[in-house]
Amino acid sequence: MRADIVSIFPEYFSPLEVSLIGKARASGTLDVRLHQLRDWAHDVHKTVDDTPYGGGPGMVMKPEIWGAALDDIAGDGSPVLVVPTPSGRPFTQAMAQELAAEPWLVFACGRYEGIDSRVMVEYGRRMRVVEVSIGDYVLAGGEVAVLVMIEAIGRLLPGVLGNANSVVDDSFAPGAMENLLEGPVYTKPPVWREHAVPDVLLSGHHGKVARWRRDQALRRTVDNRPDLAARLTGLDKHDRALLD
Numbered sequence: 001m002r003a004d005i006v007s008i009f010p011e012y013f014s015p016l017e018v019s020l021i022g023k024a025r026a027s028g029t030l031d032v033r034l035h036q037l038r039d040w041a042h043d044v045h046k047t048v049d050d051t052p053y054g055g056g057p058g059m060v061m062k063p064e065i066w067g068a069a070l071d072d073i074a075g076d077g078s079p080v081l082v083v084p085t086p087s088g089r090p091f092t093q094a095m096a097q098e099l100a101a102e103p104w105l106v107f108a109c110g111r112y113e114g115i116d117s118r119v120m121v122e123y124g125r126r127m128r129v130v131e132v133s134i135g136d137y138v139l140a141g142g143e144v145a146v147l148v149m150i151e152a153i154g155r156l157l158p159g160v161l162g163n164a165n166s167v168v169d170d171s172f173a174p175g176a177m178e179n180l181l182e183g184p185v186y187t188k189p190p191v192w193r194e195h196a197v198p199d200v201l202l203s204g205h206h207g208k209v210a211r212w213r214r215d216q217a218l219r220r221t222v223d224n225r226p227d228l229a230a231r232l233t234g235l236d237k238h239d240r241a242l243l244d
């Protein structure tokens with residue numbers, strides 16, 4: 001996968017040089033290319049924003065600058081243009097899976113009050129444009145949201161995770177874990193400051209361990225995400241007794 005990131009703060013993305021994503025880049029699985037948006041602004045101050053039509057606070061990012069940058073980066077290609085914004089569609093594990101199947105993503109990091117909306121209309125004519133929110137809160141710009149998305153997407157790429165099975169057991173992963181949060185996890189020692197690991201996990205009985213883990217996931221989902229619990233399907237009598 002190729003991932004182009006356009007930002008006025010490309011230095012935000014140094015974390016993409018370490019850990020799993022750094023290894024994915026080194027192996028060639030993920031080709032991240034950073035672009036300084038101001039390189040397409042040719043006035044002496046490298047201006048990328050201006051006042052909003054209709055008045056109101058803040059500044060809006062200029063369409064000409066974004067157009068020049070995206071034309072150069074995308075050329076005649078048709079990447080998926082991903083625009084982080086609080087007003088976008090929710091970024092979910094399912095969307096991460098969907099985007100991980102794409103060969104080429106271009107991330108446009110807005111700042112100030114956002115990018116002139118005509119940019120998304122213009123590029124929607126020649127490529128898929130997704131405006132995405134990582135949560136119901138407002139950040140100072142799209143950079144942190146792109147870090148989140150690249151991590152969530154990059155870990156799904158073939159060979160990035162040492163154990164591909166761990167993706168299957170992810171919280172929110174489509175399938176058995178969909179709408180279920182992961183339960184508690186433990187490692188050695190078996191007792192730590194009087195806190196003992198649940199006996200079932202030491203039993204070696206795989207069936208009982210699986211049942212216990214699902215019960216814990218159900219309980220955590222009901223406690224922390226009743227909205228997800230309401231969407232759970234395929235629950236048996238045992239599950240329902242836990243939820244009530």
Ligand SMILES: NC(=O)c1ccno1
Nearest residue numbers: 084085086133134139
């Ligand atoms: N919530 C978000 O995804 C976001 C992106 C930029 N500002 O907030």
